[in-house]
Amino acid sequence: MPRFFIDTEPLGDTYTITGADAVHIGRSLRMRIGDELTLCRRGTEYLCRIEGFTTDTVTVEIMSAQPSANEPSLGLTVYQALPKSDKAEFIIQKCTELGASELVFFESKRCVAHLTDPDKKLIRYERIALEAAKQSGRGLVPQVRYIPDMAGAVRELVTHETPLLCYEKDGARLSDVAVTSDTAVMIGSEGGFDPEEADLAAQMGAKPIWLGNRILRCETAPVAVTAILMHIFGDI
């Protein structure tokens, strides 16, 4: 069933869809009065039936509302040092499918890429998260954010109950980590982390983890770690 994310909470028995989604429902999907669709907002799913169209709106009757069955019980924030080219988009897409709650990009010493216009880029990143959330049947769209510096990202990381730092030199195995429902993981860019940065993050409370002998590309690591953490927590 087609799935649309909405920003405002539906009040009452009907809801009016506007903007691009309304156009998409009428023109691309060619849906008709009586057809059913799902509206999602922050983990709640509303089963709806189309009641009527105008040129640029679709009005639906809300038949029922329930918490999304597709949201994982693991809350996982991925802190990712900004990678080159379109790898950030790849990471957003794959981690959204796999159930990440939030993606935060930041810049570390070895980052080659830089966001010159973060606000503009975040609009694109948010659209990718939205599309991946729709496609995979998520109940919410992961938030995508940007923190310019690694120190700021680490300060946030360690506020999570289980703050992990992927580090190629050393660390615990994922099987030895007590994963909690409030977990966050920080991953380096192409060059990994500078040892000083990694030490500082560990001193601030991040727990280094080691992903084994094979060197994972910076865009493979977040996907693999998200999949494994979701598995450990019983979500995959």
Place this chain on the structure above:
Amino acid sequence: MPRFFIDTEPLGDTYTITGADAVHIGRSLRMRIGDELTLCRRGTEYLCRIEGFTTDTVTVEIMSAQPSANEPSLGLTVYQALPKSDKAEFIIQKCTELGASELVFFESKRCVAHLTDPDKKLIRYERIALEAAKQSGRGLVPQVRYIPDMAGAVRELVTHETPLLCYEKDGARLSDVAVTSDTAVMIGSEGGFDPEEADLAAQMGAKPIWLGNRILRCETAPVAVTAILMHIFGDI
């Protein structure tokens, strides 16, 4: 240290590198006599020192040989229904980094893509596996093969000790699977498997597994499953 995969077993104390690797060592990497490099063949690593150059060869002294420390203990073959566009290449790259032993593409009912010239495509696929094996520090290059029909692929799948079939409709959780060192997993293309195909595979001995409520893209599933199986087996 630069890493090169060789086809023939080094006999004696020296080995002569030819072809593109020899050119790469001398011209791109600008290595010199006395520099060290690693030769890999089928999970064995040879630590070598450069002894001499000709225009198109590099002769190395073999200083030691040992089993690669980077190869996982899990033997994992991924049977993947052929996806569209360059997704096969993505799957080869990521599953190689994560430790898969072999990748086999096949065509199922819902495949939109077809290999018109499999031999030519396999040459490209093998090069991608080789590059990913070098980059990630593997001790062997996963073999990439093609089986035209799903029935043939299933017949092979079920010869493995643990033959798994990812099926979105039903199946065991990965945590309930007794993963052995000879595991294989079969994954559908964009449209998933036709129920008849999945039933037949299960009748032939494949164990259906279910990856949770969120719908993973056909190129995300093999990467996630490879990561999780490597984790379950203690390799990540």
